[in-house]
Amino acid sequence: MSPALLSLRDVTKSYPRGGLIDRVLKGTKPFVALDNVSLDIHRGDVVGIVGESGSGKSTLASLAVGLIAPTAGDILLDGENLAELMRDHAGPWRRRIQMAFQDSSSALNPRKTVELCLTETLALRGVAREGRRQEAHELLALVGLGAELAPRLPHELSGGQRQRVGLARALAMRPDVLFADEPVSALDVSLQAQVVNLLARLTRELGLTLVFISHDLALVRTLCSRLIVMRNGAIVEQGACRDVLDNPQHDYTRLLIAAVPKGLAGRRVGPPASSAGASILERKSPDPKKSIFASRRLAERI
Numbered sequence: 001m002s003p004a005l006l007s008l009r010d011v012t013k014s015y016p017r018g019g020l021i022d023r024v025l026k027g028t029k030p031f032v033a034l035d036n037v038s039l040d041i042h043r044g045d046v047v048g049i050v051g052e053s054g055s056g057k058s059t060l061a062s063l064a065v066g067l068i069a070p071t072a073g074d075i076l077l078d079g080e081n082l083a084e085l086m087r088d089h090a091g092p093w094r095r096r097i098q099m100a101f102q103d104s105s106s107a108l109n110p111r112k113t114v115e116l117c118l119t120e121t122l123a124l125r126g127v128a129r130e131g132r133r134q135e136a137h138e139l140l141a142l143v144g145l146g147a148e149l150a151p152r153l154p155h156e157l158s159g160g161q162r163q164r165v166g167l168a169r170a171l172a173m174r175p176d177v178l179f180a181d182e183p184v185s186a187l188d189v190s191l192q193a194q195v196v197n198l199l200a201r202l203t204r205e206l207g208l209t210l211v212f213i214s215h216d217l218a219l220v221r222t223l224c225s226r227l228i229v230m231r232n233g234a235i236v237e238q239g240a241c242r243d244v245l246d247n248p249q250h251d252y253t254r255l256l257i258a259a260v261p262k263g264l265a266g267r268r269v270g271p272p273a274s275s276a277g278a279s280i281l282e283r284k285s286p287d288p289k290k291s292i293f294a295s296r297r298l299a300e301r302i
């Protein structure tokens with residue numbers, strides 16, 4: 001097997017608890033948000049991360065993209081250490097690993113229009129000034145948004161539109177690895193299908209390596225080849241997505257699967273992956289002209 005694109009080696013992230021007095025006099029232990037996690041992500045992997053709220057999923061993503069520093073352990077990109085890369089020159093790392101954020105309202109600068117947000121990102125990637133506007137509009141089309149949204153500020157968008165602008169901004173960097181932190185949680189079912197469809201195509205056709213954090217096991221089954229189950233800051237189970245979902249080895253994974261409401265058409269976890277996947281991927285997007293393939297040129301460039 002080829003060497004991992006992104007590796008976490010015994011990574012721990014802890015936060016101080018209580019005030020200075022508590023810590024010094026009472027010896028209050030820090031809160032461990034991520035506990036000694038090791039993990040390899042290979043080129044082309046589509047990895048799902050599931051786990052209850054507070055289990056450390058976003059913490060893991062924030063560490064991997066370099067937003068926060070680990071308390072202990074190493075994070076490696078193509079064998080190079082994040083800590084050293086950040087010290088010397090953070091730019092390439094930031095470009096190669098992107099994150100579409102869970103909270104779309106705080107992820108976008110409230111004073112920047114959609115177009116400015118995208119063109120600034122394209123400028124960071126080195127796209128020439130005259131090509132930025134056009135590519136920004138192509139990126140919007142790629143995530144199923146019309147060019148009429150380009151002059152708007154974030155507060156003039158719906159939650160789902162904001163989330164897709166965040167995704168477009170992450171894709172603007174043409175990352176090697178995209179961490180999508182609950183990228184469809186604010187979308188209605190048809191838009192969820194559109195974005196999941198988009199992500200599936202990006203991974204399949206462009207070889208994008210994707211880490212998809214979600215509470216929705218049906219979507220995870222549709223999209224992901226590998227699955228990581230987290231609890232209390234640790235990985236409790238991982239493996240091929242279908243194996244883990246169809247034959248969970250850990251009690252906690254069984255609990256998570258059992259907690260999915262039954263009887264919601266097309267969304268119940270349990271049927272073979274092929275049928276669950278097909279139902280979502282084959283669903284038509286609201287406007288097929290704005291689908292990823294309307295933006296073929298961009299897709300070829302990413």
Ligand SMILES: Nc1ncnc2c1ncn2[C@@H]1O[C@H](COP(=O)(O)OP(=O)(O)OP(=O)(O)O)[C@@H](O)[C@H]1O
Nearest residue numbers: 015031033051052053054055056057058059060102
């Ligand atoms: N800056 C911080 N200071 C202290 N504790 C933090 C900080 N950031 C996160 N935590 C704690 O770390 C734990 C893991 O948080 P994290 O955001 O990674 O959870 P999550 O799995 O993404 O949850 P959710 O599914 O709700 O998004 C939580 O208990 C959270 O309160």
Ligand SMILES: [Mg+2]
Nearest residue numbers: 057058059102
């Ligand atoms: Mg989270």
